[in-house]
Amino acid sequence: MQLTFSNSGTKAGVVFALLATLVLSPLPVYAQQDDDTAAEEASSTETPKPEGDTSENGRPEIPAFAAKDQADPNWSMPGKTSALTRFSELDQITPENAKDLQVAFTFSLGVNRGQEAVPLVVDGTLYVVTSYPNHLYALDLTKPGAPLKWSYTPQQPLAAQGVACCDVVNRGPTFSDGKVFFNTLNATTVALDAETGKELWRTPLGKIEMGETMTMAPQIAGDKIIVGNSGGEMGVHGWVAALDKETGKLLWKAYNTGPDTDVKIGEKFKPFYDRYKGKDLGVSSWPEGMWKHGGGSGWGWVSYDAELNIVYHGVSNPGPWNASMRPGDNLWTAGIFARDANTGEALWYYQLSPHDWNDYDAVNENMLLDMTWKGKKRKVLVHPDRNGYMYIIDRVNGELLSAEPYAHITTSKGVDLKTGEIKWARDGEPEIGEVVKDLCPAAPGAKDWQPSAYSPKTGLLYLPHNNLCMDHKEVSVGYIAGTPYVGADVWMKPGPGGNRGEFSAWDLAKGKEVWSIKERFPAWSGAVVTAGDVVFYGTMDRWFKAVDARNGKELWKFKTDSGIISQPTTWKGPDGKQYVAVLSGVGGWSGAIVAGNLDPRDGTSALGFVNAMRDLPDYTTAGGTLYAFTLPDNE
């Protein structure tokens, strides 16, 4: 499907076209815009998808194993359910009354770096973790103003900040059996008593000396907790691991590159495609020894099918970014693994970006849904990838069912559904020093980690994403442990239309976009959708928005103190009312220019993101505040 940018004739479209032009000039000067003139408008996509045969596809359903968590009025884990659906059955807030939402309470996080975490609520207590130094605050919702119940700050070295690629973020805690679990920047998993904040166990899993950090939100899988490392830009040897929920003991650790024994590839490994069969492909698909520092970290989302007892996780980009230095498919990077939750043994694998040359990590959420696909019941996994395609994969056997483009793509020309192979749009490697222009999507992908939400009521996936392209120059790089291993100069820029972000609704059964809201900056927050047909998300220019899940109509918005890149949640408070919570606090990779006070004169700053975000300081300062909203008492 081609995205149309039908509003290019409007005032906002002209402004953005102008912005796009300015970004390309060496020293851009941005016109200050009044917020109300921002190009935020829902527009129906006019071009219908020219593909037939979708009539036999049914509306996806949330799997039965997730039903209990879905119905829970709490929000106890980042994805709401272990299927990562981010759908709540609460329905007090509706398209009719959302305009009346007001602030219920706020809390300063005390840290002015990017806040990407998810506020959890379990039985009257709200748990929130900050970016480094990873304070964990528990707020008592049973008392007026939600006072602090306890707080916990882990012991970790300041030096951990120096090996975090993209701001010192944390994507949240998770909760299970009276315990709160989270990862600290220095690659350690911690469990706290949820009632008292007392540390129950802490398990160091990686070394900052080797460039390893942890920023991901852990996933509960039965009696285990699944975590993974960050450091795809530091040449780490990436892994995903399972710990005992009670003791923190390491149960298994599966590396994402290297020999089969390290990767836990054995008898149970039954990939759908033959190209993943063979001995030690995680070694032979690399130049001699490069897999040892080839990235492939596990910093993204983990989902868990409790019925199949399978853990699904993506694998990050290979290192270095300079692809010429690592001929081969660079397995098992930039793909998805299904693993036996008990043992970590690989069951199947699918590579989304073989020999990745654009930093297309495959770590975005793997949402688990059940649907009728071409007349047949399938357990599927939905994965909006950084490479720009919306993948639907059979999660039992790893067969690719669909890969429709959901963003502007120039780096590839589609995905062959027969072979499952992406058709890269290039011939060979660039010369060292050659600037390759206009690669879309840019390095953060059509969509980065910011998680989508799915409503079984509308059949739509709510998709915060990016509209960025880049110019890219490979430069030679040597591996020095504990330092960046990138080897590329990047200059990002707005994609077609000039809006750098977009929040859209995607019909999974039909494989097409239904509506879309253009955003000035990358839509870098997560999404949440409710049975009340309201979708919530935040923007980097400080709006927290409620939109109608059915048509994208804006219902309400609130200007927060700093840009939003976190994950909103909704929950029922002890007073029986529905609340929605979000963290402000701009930063992350996209907001590094503000959080890290970077110099806009160098477009390659923050791995090239600054080139596209020079005007962000005109719209937001650094911050970090928890906001909770609810309806007035009389509604």
Place this chain on the structure above:
Amino acid sequence: MKPITTIGTALALSLLVALPACGEAGNDDQAKTETKTESAPAEKAEAPKEAPKEAPALQVAANQPPAISLVPIAPGGKIPVDEQSEAAKRLDGDPAAIAIGKQLFTAFNCSGCHANGGGGMGPALMDKDWIYGDSMENIAASIREGRPNGMPAFRELVPGDTAYQLAAFIRSLNPDIDKEPAYEQE
């Protein structure tokens, strides 16, 4: 005589005298090594041995390490100690050193964190904010010893003039680096 800038000479000398005593009281590694006149400052036994023979200029500096403060203020309105070694003075602004420093900046993956001066994982180097000082010796010390918020200690990789060549390149990223802010005199 070790190189000492003319400003604040007396203060610098008095500080040098005071330093070892303070350091020993604080059980500070660096202060202890400074009392050994034959070895490089704070250089541990396992530090690269090739450093002295490769770079005669550094030997001069190493025998008597330049004293350098991180900040522009001192109690009593005094001027803090600001010594620059011969190598630092020789290579500051030197086009050849800057060119070499630029290559080293990529080779040591400095660019991975600091980009081409605008920063990323590490702070920007082309702006006016210098947390740990902007002189050749300040920057060289940051490179050698690292800094608490994530800058690794590159000591082993920067023998001889290397740290100064890097410092020369880094200072060249900001032509306004030595300009004092103007203020009104009453």
